[in-house]
Amino acid sequence: MNLIQESYERLFPEKEFSYNAKMEYNRRLAPFNANIALHRNVLSVNMNLQWKDIDEEIKIGLIQHLLLKIFRKKGMTQNIELYNNFTKNIHILTPKDKIDPQLEISFDRVNKLFLESSLEKPNLCWGTDSRRKLAHYNFHNDTITVSTIFKEAAPHVLDYVMYHEMLHKHFKFEHNNGRSSYHSPAFKAAERQYPEYQEIEKEITGLIRGMKKKPASLWRFFR
Template structure:
């Protein structure tokens, strides 16, 4: 049944494309409400892979999910896609997912940062999300995942000064609070109002400069460590 719903969603968005088939599969290894899409040109098959959290979600919202993923694969550059009712329902569903996601993961260092930021900038009113350090990344410093209500921070910030870590957490909490704008089939996260709120963090401009220095330092440290280890390989 869900295969046919996905195909129906595809035909609504891209009626000019023929011969496409759709397959929906639930994967144990995928967490909660995570989802992905894969397309094989050879077989003209679109496969949707969903976490088990989606099993009890209404077919209407799942259709919106399928259409959101389809747009990422099939939308041409410059093409305007008019959002369907199902896509808008899906967008609203994602914005409120944090209310139902269990809060079971919070590393002490990040939890302390959350408490400082929440008290100083949100009057202590924000619900604490899941939080963790994960991976050494110099590009994606931190991110907020709506499906898991999770803030993930690069490992390089474990020994960063509190103000720097707080600024990262503040940025991600703004995503949690302000959600995203949905227009023409696309989600906009860093809107003008978001950037204005971001600038309200104390010494934001100065911290932005410090990030560049800190990241360069961490790159050098990792390079020296990697070079040292390679001698003994």
């Protein structure tokens, strides 16, 4: 029996598996990423090559997690629990080789001030000059990415953005009923520990608005 069928039958014991299952490992996906697709009768799962050597019970949890998503069902199994625990520890397996010096200074400062220097350093990268996605933490590759619009910002503004993403790593994600909640009440309470955070949020809004107002003709000069 293949792994997809095994996962399906353990997850939905009352149902019959009537698909043509296809499992593939490839290098195109981001680290520890995976996806699932259903076309007619073909149920295919793609996993990043890194999954190949991972324990089958964990992989079954991953596939079950994907099956719940594609069939829009909720559920919890021992395998999904194993998988959830595994994803929380993926950062240990990730090399830390992309650490930007400016972001590292901010990270160290925030870590010392708010987290007793307890947070293990992730990769720290600049992203694009996005105004919609200011920053994010990706637990698959243990990386905090910050929009380049903060490159020239005051240190306390960058620190606040950094703090938010560091809290994502700190809290990881909490699972309830198979759904992840990223900004839990505990998360928000911790975020509000940041001094004058409301003022800083206004500054960030101002920073974004200021950029938008810049007329197109001006941009040409500065290119």
